[in-house]
Amino acid sequence: MVSTANFHTPALALAIEGISLALCGVANGGVQRMQRVMNPDLSGLPKYLSPIGGGSAGFVPSQKTASTLNTEIRHAAIPIIFNPSPISDGVEDMAPNTPSAARKLLKQLHPFNLLFGLEALVACQALDLRKPKQKAR
Numbered sequence: 001m002v003s004t005a006n007f008h009t010p011a012l013a014l015a016i017e018g019i020s021l022a023l024c025g026v027a028n029g030g031v032q033r034m035q036r037v038m039n040p041d042l043s044g045l046p047k048y049l050s051p052i053g054g055g056s057a058g059f060v061p062s063q064k065t066a067s068t069l070n071t072e073i074r075h076a077a078i079p080i081i082f083n084p085s086p087i088s089d090g091v092e093d094m095a096p097n098t099p100s101a102a103r104k105l106l107k108q109l110h111p112f113n114l115l116f117g118l119e120a121l122v123a124c125q126a127l128d129l130r131k132p133k134q135k136a137r
Helices: 010-037 060-076 098-130
Strands: none
Touching: 010 060, 010 098, 060 098
16 A cells, blocks of 8 residues: 555646656667767777777677666656546546656666666776877977
């Protein structure tokens, strides 16, 4: 049993769902940044951020992990707030399911944090591979 404040909360539920959907856009941006920095044509860095070059996969396996995390985040963003079933003997025509929407948002945060930890790792590798800037004379 989940306790609620016993009042109609669609505005709060919609706000939570909005945050949940926004996380999808932010997460997708993280995946795209990782892929761009690994592309030598776009970043000027070694392919897949491999320090040894050649056929090395470098950080490309992290793209697969990032894609999976992004999928988990998007899957958890599927809106669930409106249940069309009448409740309270027909007095209320829908249930906003606000507690469920909040739990769903919390479920997104773990893969979201992992994704941005992974992006930070890729960014650190990119920084390590940069060529030092020449000093001005």
